[in-house]
Every structure is written in C-alpha cells, then in structure tokens.
Amino acid sequence: MRHMRQLSSFDARGLARRAVAAALRPLRRRGTGTVTLPEAAETGRERLRDLAALLCELGSELLRAGERTVEVERVIHDVAARYGMRARSFVVPTGLFVRVGGGPDGRGGELDFTPVEGPDLRLDQVEALQSLVERMRAEALPFEAVRAALRAGREQPERFSPAATFFGYVLLTVGLGVMRHATVAAVIGYAVLGAGVGVLRLFGDRLPAGRTALPVVAAALVTAVSLRWAGPVLHEAPALLYVPPLIAFLPGAALTLGAIELATGAALSGIARLAGAFNILLLLALGILVGTQLLPARPVGEPPSAALGAWTPWAGVLLLGFGFLLYYSAPQRVAGWLLAALLTERLVQSSAAQLAGATFGAFAAGVLPPMAGWIERRTHTPDQVVFLPCFWLLVPGAVGLTSVSEFIVGGGSAGGLAGLVGTVITVVAIALGVLVGAGLQRRPRLRLGEPAPAELKGGSERES
Structure with a gap:
C-alpha cells in the first residue's frame, strides 16, 4: 500500500509538471535550444x-x-x-x-x-x-x-520656419477676430496685437519655466495696449480687441471635451479637464485685470467705423484654416480637406442657428465626428487632424474668457454672470452634439484572437 501511495504521488507530480510545461510552452524562446521552466516564466513576465x-x-x-x-x-x-x-x-x-x-x-x-x-x-x-x-x-x-x-x-x-509659424499666429488672430467683429480698423488692431503675442509665444514656448506665466503676461500686455493706444487710435472698443490675440491660450477644446467626459460617465477625467480649462480662463482674466490697472485708459472718442460685409465670417474661416496649417504644422496634403471641413462646419452651424437659435447651432457640432470619419475613410487622414481645428469655430473659449473677464473686471456684474451661464449652455450643447455624432460611427472593440478588419489591413499595407 505504501508503494502504491508513492506511485500515486509521483503520478500527480508528473501530471502537474506536464500541465505547467504545456501552459508555458508558448513562452519558450524560438531557436534550436530549450529553456527551463523558470526561465520561460521569467520571459513571459x-x-x-x-x-x-x-x-x-x-x-x-x-x-x-x-x-x-x-x-x-x-x-x-x-x-x-x-x-x-x-x-x-x-x-x-x-x-x-x-x-x-x-x-x-x-x-x-x-x-x-x-x-x-x-x-x-x-x-x-x-x-x-x-x-x-x-x-x-x-x-x-x-x-x-x-x-x-x-x-x-x-x-x-516643426514643418515650417519660425517666421511662417509667426505669420500663422497672426492669421489665427485675424480669423477669430473678424468672425466676432469685422471693421477695417479692427482688422488692423487684430494683426498688430496678434503679432505681439506671436512673438511672446515664439520665445515663451522655448522656456518651459515661463509657460505658466505666459498667459498672464500676454493678457496683461494686450489689454494695456488696447486700452491705452489701440482702442483710442483705431476708435474701437478695447474689449473687442484683446480677446482674439489670445487665441492660442483659449481652452475651448478642453471645455468641450470635459463636458463630453462628464456626459459619458468619466467623472474624474471630465472634472480634471474642466478644472484645467477654468484655471486657464482665470489666468487670462487675471492678466486682463492687471492690464486694466497697468496703464490709465484713454477715451475712444469717435464712433467705430462701419462693419464689413456678410462675407467676413467666411473669410475668417479661411484665415483660421491657413493659420492652423502654419502655426500647428498641419500636413500640406490635408490643407484642402481641412478648409472644406471648416467651411462645412460653419455652414451647418450658421444654418442651424438661424433655424432654431444659437444653442441649436452649437448642438449642430454633432456633424463633426461623422464628417471627420468620412474624410478619414477617403483620404486616410486621421480624424483628429480635422476634428481639433473645427473646435475653434465654436469658440466656447473666447465666449468664456469674455464672460469671466467681464465678471471679474466689472466686479461681478450681471452681464458677466449672464455670459458665464451662456457659456455653460453653449459648452453643454456642443458636447451633446458631438456625443450624438460620435455615436453614429462607433468602432467595435477587437477581441482576443480576432483577425484585423479589412480596412485596417488595407491601411497597414498602405503604410508599409
């Protein structure tokens, strides 16, 4: 009986060793030699x-x-x-x-x-x-x-020289400005102030230690110049001039993405994005507040010149597109598709706003994901390259900065508070629209052992 128990014990240990060897066999190194079980396990880990x-x-x-x-x-x-x-x-x-x-x-x-x-x-x-x-x-x-x-x-x-990047920032500033308020004098003010902030960006981005203070410094200088010289000389309201030059700091995408994260149940991510975006708005508003106290303001004097025609918002879209190509180093082959996407987004947004109001126009941003996905399937251009610039047409960051600065500078005025509420509504409408649009083209998750989809295989072959 004792010998039978020993044999049974040996058989059990042998079965265990064979089971472990079978489990670790895929982890063995290729080649003519073999590895011991501890070495194979370590290789797998x-x-x-x-x-x-x-x-x-x-x-x-x-x-x-x-x-x-x-x-x-x-x-x-x-x-x-x-x-x-x-x-x-x-x-x-x-x-x-x-x-x-x-x-x-x-x-x-x-x-x-x-x-x-x-x-x-x-x-x-x-x-x-x-x-x-x-x-x-x-x-x-x-x-x-x-x-x-x-x-x-x-x-x-970077694909372009510093001079081209600088010129791209000026185009971004003018493009955003003429979409909000377009006169000849205002365009001159946008270009001059955008050039000043563009120089600050060129040097500030190369100094990591100064990136935190750069929004405050830029906002303070732009506001002071607008109040003291640009507004009175150009006969334009200074508040209309100092927001567009800060376009690179505006957290419009972060505001919208934060709202989308909250709507999809990613509470920590949504709160983190919204907190970061609101912090940037506060830094910019702080700079504007400092700028109002840095130099005494001068009266504007004469009334502003007449606004340009209805074509100016469309010209602003094109200027934004070329500014993105230069400042954010967009690939040249996507230039036409990017401009077409921006114009399409503007057309849909303006048509929806005329049909049912500004909030519905913001909700019409839901056209972004399907449009970006359509461009990706036909040109193999990643949808993010089209999706991110189109966020700037919705300008929730510009509206939010205007509201926050009015609220702080005006000492908690009713107009600033109403603007903040309007910004929240706009951001939520954009987020819901993007969620609806993204739900129309959701990509299924891959499973273990599942072969790659045909479109991915084709893309891999093209890349290789």
Missing part, C-alpha cells in the same frame, strides 16, 4: 511588463494629442488584443495605469503607470501618431519598432 510599459507610453501620447479618455482606453484594449493579451486601464488626463495579462476578473498580470507630461502635440505629430495606432490595431508590431516610431514623433521638427 518580462514580455508582459514590456507590453504594459508600451501601452502606457502610447496612451500618454494619445492624451497629449487631445484624445478622449474613453477612446484611449479603447485603443489600449485593441492593441493589447492584437498582441494576444487582455488589458485593463484607468485613464485620466494627467496619467494612466495599464494592467496586462491576468484573468477576466482583473487579478494577476503586470501593472504600469505613466504620467502625461509635455506640451500638446502639433497636427503633424497627431497624424503620425494616429497612423501608428491604426497599424498597431492591424498587426502586432515589434516593441522596439513602436518605441522608435513614438520617439521619432516626439522629436519630429
């Missing part, structure tokens, strides 16, 4: 750690590209599935956790964390990143190739 770190790095770049946290989680899930792994993630705008492997209950596997650091990506960097994501959704690329592509995207130089 190292692969999981590498994949978790890679997904964190990829997610961090997507957040810098202005992607929603829900979409970042979807990308992480799909890419991990392409590598044959299960991934769970927790994503907020300032960082993300990714766990790779483990069971369906989320236990086990390897966990990694990455903070989101650095400035927002330019449009050419966004295009390169989204192209890489589509390739990773289509096939399991080598880890080193992905890291090299991400590093090349971060180090990618």
